[in-house]
Amino acid sequence: MTKLSRFTIAALLLVLTACATGPRPGAAPQINPAAQAVDAYRIGVDDVIRVAVxxxxxxxxxxxxxxxxxxxxPLVGDVEAGGRTPEEVSAEIKTALEKYVRNPQVT
Structure with a gap:
């Protein structure tokens, strides 16, 4: 290789390296807010629910x-579950069971 070819290759590599981009130090990653917005799961008809006390x-x-x-x-009777989150249903069952069970832990 000639001196000119070596110089040309070295200069080209230097220019390409300068054009490369990477993460900037201290910059927070960009996150699409729409991708983060996930609604809580809502219980629907024909779902199967496990209630544990x-x-x-x-x-x-x-x-x-x-x-x-x-x-x-049991002990509570019918509870509205459709369209609600599991946490909402669990809280309602817990409140109803407090009449019969001391400090019920419902999941």
Whole structure:
């Protein structure tokens, strides 16, 4: 190789290296807010719900959500589950069970 060819290749590599981009130090990554916005899961008709009450196995049930959006829970009766989050349904069952069970832990 001639001196001119070596110089040309070295100069080309230097220019390409200068054009390369990478993450800037201290810059936060760009996140699309729409990709982050995920609604909580909503229970629907025909979903199967497992209700567990800690240290009360007689109250544990696995039930389908009926067409009217309700489930039946021992001691509590019918609970509206359709269109609600699991946390909302769990909180309602917990509140209803407080009449019968001391400090119920419902999942």
């Amino acid at each position: 800690w240290q009360n196995p007689d109250l544990n049930v696995t039930v389908p959500v009926r067409p009217d959006g309700r489930i039946s829970v």
